[in-house]
Amino acid sequence: MRNRMSPRSMVVALMIGTLAVPAFAGDTVGLPAPTEGAEGAFPSQKHFSPYAGRNFPTQVFWGDTHLHTGMSFDAGSFGCRLGPEDAYRFARGEELTSSTGLQVKLSRPLDFLVVADHSDNMGFFPRLFSGDPEMLADPTGKRWYEMVQEGGQQGVAAAVEIIEAFSQGTFPEALASPPGSEAYRSAWEETIDAAEKYNDPGRFTAFIGYEWTSNTGGNNLHRVVIYRGDGDEARVTEPYTTLQPAGSDNPRDLWRWMASYHERTGGRLLAIAHNGNLSNGIMFPIVDSFTGQSLDRVYAETRMKWEPLYEATQIKGDGEAHPLLSPDDEFADYETWDQGNLDLSVKKVDEMLQYEYARTALQIGLQLERELGVNPYKFGMIGSTDSHTALATAEEENFFGKHSGTEPGPARYKHPMAETANGRYESWDMVGSGLAAVWARENTREAIFDAMMRKETYATTGPRMMVRFFGGWEFEEADAQSRLPGQIGYTKGVPMGGDLRNAPDGMAPSFLVAALKDPFSGNLDRIQIVKGWVDSAGERHEKVYDVAWSGDRSPGADGKLSPVGNTVDVANATWTNTIGAPELITVWRDPDFDADMPAVYYARVLEIPTPRWTAYEAQRFGITLPPEAEMVTQERAYTSPIWYTP
Numbered sequence: 211m212r213n214r215m216s217p218r219s220m221v222v223a224l225m226i227g228t229l230a231v232p233a234f235a236g237d238t239v240g241l242p243a244p245t246e247g248a249e250g251a252f253p254s255q256k257h258f259s260p261y262a263g264r265n266f267p268t269q270v271f272w273g274d275t276h277l278h279t280g281m282s283f284d285a286g287s288f289g290c291r292l293g294p295e296d297a298y299r300f301a302r303g304e305e306l307t308s309s310t311g312l313q314v315k316l317s318r319p320l321d322f323l324v325v326a327d328h329s330d331n332m333g334f335f336p337r338l339f340s341g342d343p344e345m346l347a348d349p350t351g352k353r354w355y356e357m358v359q360e361g362g363q364q365g366v367a368a369a370v371e372i373i374e375a376f377s378q379g380t381f382p383e384a385l386a387s388p389p390g391s392e393a394y395r396s397a398w399e400e401t402i403d404a405a406e407k408y409n410d411p412g413r414f415t416a417f418i419g420y421e422w423t424s425n426t427g428g429n430n431l432h433r434v435v436i437y438r439g440d441g442d443e444a445r446v447t448e449p450y451t452t453l454q455p456a457g458s459d460n461p462r463d464l465w466r467w468m469a470s471y472h473e474r475t476g477g478r479l480l481a482i483a484h485n486g487n488l489s490n491g492i493m494f495p496i497v498d499s500f501t502g503q504s505l506d507r508v509y510a511e512t513r514m515k516w517e518p519l520y521e522a523t524q525i526k527g528d529g530e531a532h533p534l535l536s537p538d539d540e541f542a543d544y545e546t547w548d549q550g551n552l553d554l555s556v557k558k559v560d561e562m563l564q565y566e567y568a569r570t571a572l573q574i575g576l577q578l579e580r581e582l583g584v585n586p587y588k589f590g591m592i593g594s595t596d597s598h599t600a601l602a603t604a605e606e607e608n609f610f611g612k613h614s615g616t617e618p619g620p621a622r623y624k625h626p627m628a629e630t631a632n633g634r635y636e637s638w639d640m641v642g643s644g645l646a647a648v649w650a651r652e653n654t655r656e657a658i659f660d661a662m663m664r665k666e667t668y669a670t671t672g673p674r675m676m677v678r679f680f681g682g683w684e685f686e687e688a689d690a691q692s693r694l695p696g697q698i699g700y701t702k703g704v705p706m707g708g709d710l711r712n713a714p715d716g717m718a719p720s721f722l723v724a725a726l727k728d729p730f731s732g733n734l735d736r737i738q739i740v741k742g743w744v745d746s747a748g749e750r751h752e753k754v755y756d757v758a759w760s761g762d763r764s765p766g767a768d769g770k771l772s773p774v775g776n777t778v779d780v781a782n783a784t785w786t787n788t789i790g791a792p793e794l795i796t797v798w799r800d801p802d803f804d805a806d807m808p809a810v811y812y813a814r815v816l817e818i819p820t821p822r823w824t825a826y827e828a829q830r831f832g833i834t835l836p837p838e839a840e841m842v843t844q845e846r847a848y849t850s851p852i853w854y855t856p
Contacts, residue, residue, distance in 0.1 A: 266700060267649040267666065271658060272674055273322035274301065274602040275482060275646050276421070276434050276521060276594035280309075281327040281397055283376075283387075285598035286335030287358055287369035289614030292600035294325045294404035298416050301602050302408065309614040314601060316608070317730060318674070321653050322415035323602060326434045327401060329420040329449035330376065330457075331386060333393030338385075348384045350375075363625060366615035370628050377428040377553050389448040389456060398448055402441040411654045420449040422481075424459040428553035429499075430488040431461060433481040433517070434594075435468070438659040443477040460500045465512045480662060482592065484521030486571070487529050490551040491562030494571035494587055496578065510578060510586035519662055522568045522669045522848050523593040523644035525612045530814070530848050531569045534560060539754050540770070541738075541816065544846070545641040545671075554632035572851060573742040573750040576808045579855075580748060590665030590707050590850030591812070593644025593672075604672040606843065607783075609642040609823035616640065620831040623824075623839070638839035642823040643671040647847075649705070665707025668849040673731035678724040679706040679813045681852035683713070685720035685797045695724050695795065706812070706850040718803035719854060723757065724795035725815045731845065732817040733790025734760060735774040739798060743809040754814075757798040760791035776819045780841045783821045783829035790818040805856060812851040819844050 257263055279297050280290040291309045300306050303319030338345055338355055345351035357368035375381040387393045402418055409416040417436050424431035437444050450467040451457035458464070468479045486493030497504055522529045527547030536542040550557045564570045568591065575587030595602050598613040610617050612627050616637050626634040647668045650661040661667065668677050678696060682703025689698045699705065699722050710719055727734050736759035742752045756771045763772050777786045794815075803809075822843040828835050835841070 260694070265651070267651050267661065269650065269653075270676055271321035271415075271648045271650055271653055273320050273324070273415070273646050273648065273658075274594045274604070275324040275417075275419075275436065275592060276326050276484065276524065276596045277323060277600065277602050278327055278421070278596070278598040279325060279600040280335060281332060281401065282598060283328060283331040283334040284369050284373050285327075285600075285613060286339060287354070287365060287372050288598055289361060289365045290599055291614075294327070294401050295407065297325050297600040297602070298323060298404055298408035300600065302414050306601070308601060308610060308617055309599065310617045310619075312617060314603070314608070314610060316603070317605060319414070320602060322417065322648075322658055324417040324419040324434060324436055325401060325404065326419045326421040327397075328423045330423045330451045330453060331381075332420070332449070333391070333397035334385065334387040336397065337387065337393050345385055348382055350382050351385050363615065366613070366625070366628070369613070369615070370630055374553050374630060376423075377425045378555070379426070386453065388453050389451060394448065399445070402444050406441045409655065412652060415653055415655050415658055417655060417659075418444045422450055422452070422464055424452050424461065425552060426452075426459045428551040428555040429490045429492055430485050430552045431459070431493065432485060433461065433464060433483055434521075435464075435479055435481050436659065436662075438478040438655060439475075443475050446475050447471060462500070462509065462512065465516045468516050478659070479516070480519070480659065481517045482519045482521055483517050483589070484594070485524065485526055485529070485596070486520070486566040486568070487527045487547050488552045489566055490556055490558065491565040494565045494574055496565070496574060505578060505582065505586065507582045507584055510582045510584035513586045514584060514588055518590055518665055519592050519667060520568055520571075520589040521594055522591045523641070523671050524596040525641050525643060526596060527641060528643065528671070529566070529568055532563050532567050535563055535567060535570050536752065536754075541814075541844070541846075544844070545643070547639065549633060549635075554630050568848070569740060569742065569752065570750070572810045572812075573744065573752065576742065576744040576810060577748055577750065579808065580744065585853075588853065590662070590667045591669040591848045592646035592667050593669035594646055595644065604643055604645050606642045606672065606821060606823040607826045609640075609826075611637070612640050618827065620833055622827065623833065623835050638824050638835060641671070642843075645670050645672060645674065647674070647677070665850040666705055668706065668847055670847040671843075671845045673728040673817060673845045673847075675728045675731070675734070675815060675817070675847055676726040677813065677815055677847050677849055678722070679849040679852070680704065680722040681708065681710050681719055681811065682722075683710070683717050683719060685722045685799075687797050689722055690724075690795045690797050695722055698722065704852060706852060708852050710852060710854045713805040713854070713856070718800045719811075720797055720799040721811065721813075721852070722797050723813050724793070725847070726793045727817070732785065732820040733787045733792060734794050735790055735816040735818050735844070736760065736771065737794050737796070738814045738816070739811055740814055741800065741802075741809060741811050743804075743807050745807055753802070755798065758794040758796040760794065761789065774818050776842065778819050778821055778825070778842050780821065780825050781829065783825040785818075785820050787818070808856060809854045810851045811854070813849040815847040817845040
């Protein structure tokens with residue numbers, strides 16, 4: 211498939227021809243109200259301007275929904291001395307001094323940010339760092355204080371100890387900062403105040419949020435909770451924690467708390483599940499790990515209601531696919547972290563993997579829908595950093611690491627990102643990822659939140675490529691020639707996050723997909739559509755289709771497309787855009803469609819190879835990294851899926 215539009219026309223098309231807004235059946239708590247149909251989006255009144263009168267999304271907004279500051283108990287211990295206000299200032303485009311004294315600035319501002327400090331022990335670190343007498347009276351508190359004051363790798367070691375203690379249930383009660391305490395309330399007020407101060411509707415969105423940190427036994431079940439409303443709503447109650455008896459590490463209890471918050475305040479919340487690759491097989495279960503019982507319909511309905519999105523890529527590894535689960539996909543082994551759980555207290559076994567990765571989880575959701583009547587894993591895709599530096603740096607050439615102990619420097623590679631008695635994560639394994647892309651009507655809390663609920667979102671590993679993905683029954687090849695593919699997609703189909711039903715006799719679904727390169731990054735290699743389905747026997751299947759690509763390549767006898775090539779000069783950390791394409795667009799119809807089988811489709815967009823952050827590190831500091839450190843990356847985007855239900 212060759213390019214079908216000029217770069218200029220594609221820019222216009224992607225910017226002004228926009229995605230559909232799917233309609234929901236009924237006004238459900240936690241979901242936006244039903245959206246007008248095409249008649250409302252395109253009024254009968256005719257205008258000379260083809261853009262007048264539209265009320266659907268026309269812009270993609272870029273953000274990070276998962277960023278930590280020194281307010282988080284682990285980030286502060288790691289060395290972060292920046293707070294929520296600093297995080298918002300940086301995301302808005304200001305130049306800051308990092309916690310290690312380096313000047314840092316984004317190449318381009320973000321459009322929105324969620325400061326998601328841990329709700330558990332919020333306020334702990336400011337007390338520890340200031341030498342609170344009550345903390346120093348505890349032997350463990352005194353030792354942690356001394357390690358943090360020494361800083362450097364001792365600070366990192368203190369942070370690892372604190373995380374291990376929290377994960378294994380050995381955190382000293384005397385050091386805890388629970389909800390209701392003065393320290394906790396003060397920290398939550400500071401978090402809210404920062405978001406209120408820097409929220410600028412129409413220009414920059416500062417969401418109020420936090421991270422609920424279920425990590426029992428080291429198995430990561432974290433969720434980021436995002437508020438739609440303002441500080442007055444958020445102040446009514448303090449965040450939910452895992453600390454018993456008031457809190458819980460069970461996601462069901464978090465969802466109950468979210469429902470209670472809505473009933474109490476009228477405010478709306480959503481949760482984003484993330485980092486399934488460190489859950490050791492419990493992020494997308496078929497058996498509830500807390501009860502040992504098979505999932506029920508209530509679980510499925512509640513999870514679908516409150517968790518519309520999944521964080522498919524971040525610093526601690528990519529969560530789209532795993533090579534063991536997708537052996538026929540040559541791109542499945544991208545930045546794979548599969549040693550064990552978060553603190554490496556339990557090593558990974560192959561059986562766990564299917565319950566950790568987005569692609570397989572989407573298929574499991576189809577299986578569960580056959581049994582329960584509801585799909586609990588009907589999620590959209592986003593990326594975010596999970597940085598603990600207060601700096602949302604997902605760019606390879608501007609990567610400030612997971613935490614302040616891994617900020618740039620000639621010796622960064624010599625120190626592990628984290629080390630426990632059970633193993634270590636090397637610094638070069640950190641991933642320069644990712645970002646959340648949201649198609650919304652305007653840059654406000656309300657519009658971006660509602661778009662997240664609709665799943666009009668996609669994930670990237672850092673670049674800001676623009677991606678469109680529509681599904682329907684009537685798309686034809688000529689639609690890819692249109693100057694307004696978004697308008698065609700909206701009127702003839704549904705956007706990413708939508709549903710297809712009632713297949714016309716003898717027809718297969720068709721998909722309109724378009725991608726435009728990030729002007730600061732590499733050209734595009736290809737667009738793929740990933741399909742998952744469940745057959746009549748209830749067995750899972752998947753297939754990856756190359757649907758549009760750059761150059762004169764043709765699939766071989768095995769159906770595979772040859773690699774795009776590689777222009778990376780590792781020694782100089784450069785590349786050239788002499789291969790690949792600035793934009794790709796096509797219409798693709800499923801050649802293997804069976805109307806009786808439920809299916810799920812999403813698009814994956816691949817860039818040409820470019821230098822990884824480790825290559826920039828080596829070039830700038832004149833160092834040689836270990837041979838196991840990857841030096842080249844192939845950045846990508848994952849759209850939210852479109853589901854077909856018979």
